[in-house]
Amino acid sequence: MKIHLYKEDKDPFYLQIVKQIKSQILDHSLLAGDCLPSMRMLASDLRISVITTKRAYEELEKEGFIVTVLGKGTFITEKTVNVISDEHQREFNKAIDEILLHGKALQYSMDDIVEKIKKRGK
Template identity: 50%
Template sequence: MEIILSNMDGTPIYEQIARQIKAKIVSGELKPGEALPSMRLLAKELRISVITTKRAYEELEREGFLTTQTGRGSFVAPCNTELLREEHLRVAEEHLGMAVDAAKLGGLGKDEFLSVASTLFEEV
């Protein structure tokens, strides 16, 4: 599993790992029931502490994205449509926030922005 860590990113390493695994689950790249690399293997591949990978997996489990079975490993949790919908909504809000900021910088008014957004929404 490809995970890219950045020392330039202001977020902690465990959050970077959790965010990237969550994105792979939400996008469907990781399917429900699919096994994740063991914490030790992932730590070795990323050249980080096992404690860091453990924290990332625990956060994902707490959020309902993973299930852990003692002695067997960690697996993508069965699809929870409400959880996935909430995650998609969060991502959309984040992107819309950046779009609103860009529109304000460009001097667009609310009506003009909504018109552009509506047009784009219809095209997709």
Template identity: 50%
Template sequence: MSVPLPIEVNDDRQEPIYYQIEEQIKALIVSGYLPADTALPSIRALAADLGCSVITTRRAYQNLEQEGYIKTYRGKGTFVQEVGSKERSILKERAVQDALRQAVRTARQHEYTDAEIKRLLTMVLGEER
């Protein structure tokens, strides 16, 4: 029996839906929310839950499998792979850096200066305490 995944996709975001799915599943694995050997929903079930196409979820699962986060066993299902603590630490840092890079790109598209970006980051940090 697989666990329901607490992920959401948003058509209004710049990132493709498959990428949104990948990144959220990676975060759930790296954070330990989805430990090794946890069964994931089938591609069809996840597509139905998220209201997206089977092709989209298949691409996300294929990319996750190529990166070693999950493994699919024919006739059994798809399961979370073990991620070592050192690798987990590196992946968590990389995920945060990627999110910050995206935030900076968005700010630059809106012509914010470095000082304005720092001010916004400080403000958001204060809100999240």
């Protein structure tokens, strides 16, 4: 498992961890049954507080992505890729909605917005 934290990211560290673990589940880098590092080990590797990793793991567990077995470790659950994919689709749609809202506020037409997106995508 690879996690990279960025101070300049708008998301707090715990949320960056959550998003990156979900992404690695989606791209099959992490599979059901895989063991995650302990909260202390991850905190040490990332040079952050254990409280931060604890919050990330709690969030992932609350959402059903991981499960902690006392004395054994923390594992990726059997949550299906479809559920994760649906969540990514919701996040993507939210980003599109924000782009449209900002574009309309700046009085861009739909064609202008689409053209700007196309230019950025090249």
